Amino acid sequence: MADSIKDQEQQHLNYVTDQIKVAENNFSSKVKSTKRDIKGINDNFGNDVRIKTDTYSGMMETAMSIRQQQQMLAERENRQEYAAKQLVTLTKLEKNPYFARIDFQENGEAKPETIYIGMASFTDRPDHYLIYDWRAPISSIYYNGGIGDVSYDTPDGVQTVDVQLKRQFQIEDGSIKTVFDTEEVVGDQMLLDALGGHSDTKMKSIVTTIQKEQNKIIRDTSSELLFVQGAAGSGKTAAVLQRVAYLLYQYSGKLHSGQIVLFSPNQLFNDYINQVLPELGEQNMVQMTFYQYSSHRLPSIEVETLSQRFDEQFTGNARKVNEIKGSLDYFKAVTAYANHLNKEDMRFKNLVFQGKVLIPKEKIAEIYYGFNENYNLRNRLSATKESLLKILNRKVRVEMKKDWVEEAVQNLTKEDIQRMHADAEEEIENADKEFNFLARQIVIQSFRKVQRQINRNHFLSMNNQFVHMMRSLSQIIDLPAYGLTEDDWKQVVENTIDRLKNGKLSIDDATTYLYLYDLMTGKRGERDIRYLFIDEVQDYSAFQLAFLKFNFPRARFTVLGDLNQAIFTHENSHKLLDELSDMFDSEKTSVVQLTKSYRSTAQITDFTKEILDDGAAIESFNREGEKPVISVAANEATAIETLKQQAAENLEEHETTAIIGKTLEECEQLSKKLKAAGVRATFVRTENQRLVNGIIIVPSFLAKGLEFDSIIMWNASKENYADEDDRQLVYTICTRAMHRLTIISVGELSPLFDKVDPSLYQLQD
Numbered sequence: 001m002a003d004s005i006k007d008q009e010q011q012h013l014n015y016v017t018d019q020i021k022v023a024e025n026n027f028s029s030k031v032k033s034t035k036r037d038i039k040g041i042n043d044n045f046g047n048d049v050r051i052k053t054d055t056y057s058g059m060m061e062t063a064m065s066i067r068q069q070q071q072m073l074a075e076r077e078n079r080q081e082y083a084a085k086q087l088v089t090l091t092k093l094e095k096n097p098y099f100a101r102i103d104f105q106e107n108g109e110a111k112p113e114t115i116y117i118g119m120a121s122f123t124d125r126p127d128h129y130l131i132y133d134w135r136a137p138i139s140s141i142y143y144n145g146g147i148g149d150v151s152y153d154t155p156d157g158v159q160t161v162d163v164q165l166k167r168q169f170q171i172e173d174g175s176i177k178t179v180f181d182t183e184e185v186v187g188d189q190m191l192l193d194a195l196g197g198h199s200d201t202k203m204k205s206i207v208t209t210i211q212k213e214q215n216k217i218i219r220d221t222s223s224e225l226l227f228v229q230g231a232a233g234s235g236k237t238a239a240v241l242q243r244v245a246y247l248l249y250q251y252s253g254k255l256h257s258g259q260i261v262l263f264s265p266n267q268l269f270n271d272y273i274n275q276v277l278p279e280l281g282e283q284n285m286v287q288m289t290f291y292q293y294s295s296h297r298l299p300s301i302e303v304e305t306l307s308q309r310f311d312e313q314f315t316g317n318a319r320k321v322n323e324i325k326g327s328l329d330y331f332k333a334v335t336a337y338a339n340h341l342n343k344e345d346m347r348f349k350n351l352v353f354q355g356k357v358l359i360p361k362e363k364i365a366e367i368y369y370g371f372n373e374n375y376n377l378r379n380r381l382s383a384t385k386e387s388l389l390k391i392l393n394r395k396v397r398v399e400m401k402k403d404w405v406e407e408a409v410q411n412l413t414k415e416d417i418q419r420m421h422a423d424a425e426e427e428i429e430n431a432d433k434e435f436n437f438l439a440r441q442i443v444i445q446s447f448r449k450v451q452r453q454i455n456r457n458h459f460l461s462m463n464n465q466f467v468h469m470m471r472s473l474s475q476i477i478d479l480p481a482y483g484l485t486e487d488d489w490k491q492v493v494e495n496t497i498d499r500l501k502n503g504k505l506s507i508d509d510a511t512t513y514l515y516l517y518d519l520m521t522g523k524r525g526e527r528d529i530r531y532l533f534i535d536e537v538q539d540y541s542a543f544q545l546a547f548l549k550f551n552f553p554r555a556r557f558t559v560l561g562d563l564n565q566a567i568f569t570h571e572n573s574h575k576l577l578d579e580l581s582d583m584f585d586s587e588k589t590s591v592v593q594l595t596k597s598y599r600s601t602a603q604i605t606d607f608t609k610e611i612l613d614d615g616a617a618i619e620s621f622n623r624e625g626e627k628p629v630i631s632v633a634a635n636e637a638t639a640i641e642t643l644k645q646q647a648a649e650n651l652e653e654h655e656t657t658a659i660i661g662k663t664l665e666e667c668e669q670l671s672k673k674l675k676a677a678g679v680r681a682t683f684v685r686t687e688n689q690r691l692v693n694g695i696i697i698v699p700s701f702l703a704k705g706l707e708f709d710s711i712i713m714w715n716a717s718k719e720n721y722a723d724e725d726d727r728q729l730v731y732t733i734c735t736r737a738m739h740r741l742t743i744i745s746v747g748e749l750s751p752l753f754d755k756v757d758p759s760l761y762q763l764q765d
């Protein structure tokens with residue numbers, strides 16, 4: 001790039017930076033002056049508000065003047081908050097105002113226009129943009145094409161412009177480091193620079209290098225269901241985080257981050273991505289795992305954890321049962337079962353008071369089914385609750401006459417009595433009335449627990465209902481279609497009962513349990529949530545997705561998945577796309593495919609794609625590195641020695657190395673052995689830990705969605721990964737590597753690598 005261009009651009013940059021500084025000074029004085037105002041209003045509160053309470057009009061006047069002061073205060077506080085926020089944005093912009101310039105000509109316009117694109121918009125006077133936010137409609141030109149005709153969406157429809165110049169900048173602390181013009185969509189050089197760096201314990205934003213296909217995902221506002229199918233490392237997560245920032249910008253004032261929920265694979269991953277939105281100047285959305293969502297709603301039941309779920313081996317019938325429980329058929333069967341409860345079979349519990357039955361379950365059933373057939377489950381339940389509360393009220397009078405109440409009245413202290421009067425504001429008239437009053441208060445207080453039980457639906461016998469449902473489902477579901485008999489199903493029910501008796505449920509059963517409960521109680525779902533994102537959707541069953549759809553009825557869904565990385569649901573995941581499309585209007589469903597893998601070097605991607613049966617469509621990004629190494633050791637001691645050497649080498653060259661073992665137990669053992677061998681490594685045993693630099697040991701199911709400079713796959717032996725079922729797991733492990741991949745096997749290597757062309761890796765004995 002000619003120096004003169006760099007100089008010219010530096011001059012322009014200086015001009016913009018100066019304007020930013022002017023704006024910063026402005027906002028900074030605004031923050032100071034509003035702060036002073038607020039202090040002034042607070043200090044003078046006593047003087048400005050005249051307290052008059054002797055007359056009605058005096059009181060009104062006082063109230064009015066207090067209100068005026070409060071309004072003034074609120075208005076100043078808003079102003080201060082706005083100015084402070086602007087100041088934060090400007091401080092960020094000052095260091096790095098923009099990353100691209102586009103010169104383009106609109107149809108029919110005589111002269112080309114020049115715009116600069118950065119992390120936020122900046123105007124030096126109304127409507128005079130020195131910088132456009134990367135999310136503004138016009139900025140799409142940058143992401144959608146190179147030189148020549150480029151189309152982009154505007155609120156008035158698709159526009160096409162003629163792009164004449166596309167220039168990219170790398171700016172550090174207000175000075176231009178590099179400038180280059182490109183004819184491509186986003187110059188490969190820029191992408192190479194972005195991807196060549198070291199991994200970090202926190203994911204970064206990709207705003208300057210968003211790819212065209214990713215831009216489609218980010219800016220989609222029309223789909224009810226946006227399904228992103230992408231290879232490992234193709235930027236699904238990255239794109240979706242920029243999408244959240246885009247939506248918050250696009251619907252600013254109408255949508256806030258609390259109305260967006262992201263379901264992620266584990267807590268470690270949540271921690272990994274939680275800086276991206278703040279870096280983009282936005283607040284994080286609500287993040288949780290499906291396990292957290294279901295277990296927090298079932299506090300008295302122990303829901304199977306990620307690790308337990310992973311360790312469970314499903315073979316034979318267990319696999320078929322799993323398939324049924326995760327299916328849409330099962331979801332529909334539970335819905336049908338719940339519907340029939342409107343007529344019969346609802347299970348109730350006695351309402352008990354002081355160890356004795358207060359309202360028997362038969363009576364509750366009579367009330368519940370006493371309402372006419374036009375009632376649905378929701379209003380049937382709420383009418384029943386109303387009746388039960390009335391009955392409880394009537395029982396107060398009867399209970400008051402009991403001996404225990406008389407005794408309790410006599411034992412009341414003076415303070416108790418005073419408190420009761422204070423609460424009820426009742427005058428003492430005579431002794432009889434006083435006794436009745438106190439007795440009534442005592443009974444009402446003791447009935448509070450029952451009242452709470454009624455309000456919280458504790459008279460529903462949830463566990464019994466769940467078991468009854470499971471038994472009945474054999475009538476609704478076509479068991480032979482899943483290769484199961486009635487007797488098999490009976491066994492399934494017995495196993496579930498055993499678990500439930502110990503206060504435990506598998507994640508599938510817990511989901512069913514919650515769904516049944518929601519139907520029985522007529523839950524309407526979280527209607528405030530507008531966008532729901534599900535990452536690693538291949539690990540969800542169709543049942544779970546239908547359940548989420550039911551629970552978030554007004555949310556638009558963006559689901560991200562790689563069917564090749566299904567580590568929990570295995571072959572069922574391929575049916576998922578069909579089942580998903582069953583749940584949404586096909587007119588409002590979009591599917592975007594991302595095939596290029598950005599995370600790994602070309603050598604790693606070319607290797608990992610061959611592990612898959614159908615990985616041919618995956619494209620590597622042109623970033624060079626070493627070939628992966630497979631090391632087959634004769635025994636464990638030699639393998640540990642190799643691991644030790646490799647870890648030391650990695651540590652010297654890269655920031656992070658993750659040693660990935662298959663199970664938690666295996667990692668635990670390895671961690672001890674490495675410690676004994678003098679290797680310093682952090683064992684990440686639970687998802688609640690933090691990622692750290694250096695060497696970590698992590699079980700495969702926790703490595704989902706993460707990436708590291710180097711990966712050492714520990715013990716890729718035939719014994720450890722014997723099964724075809726493990727193919728996707730092996731792929732997931734190996735694709736976590738950005739720059740270097742080492743595979744170590746104790747004894748014979750897993751046959752899952754047989755398909756890989758030997759020229760794509762280096763073999764060490």
Ligand SMILES: Nc1ncnc2c1ncn2[C@@H]1O[C@H](COP(=O)(O)OP(=O)(O)OP(=O)(O)O)[C@@H](O)[C@H]1O
Pocket residue numbers: 191194195204206209210211214230231232233234235236237238239562565598599704705706707735
């Ligand atoms: N357009 C881009 N510009 C720069 N970096 C990118 C781009 N797209 C993806 N990346 C980087 O590639 C890496 C992989 O991205 P990401 O984790 O989003 O992929 P993914 O599809 O979710 O992967 P996986 O399914 O394996 O978890 C990240 O480091 C991300 O920052």
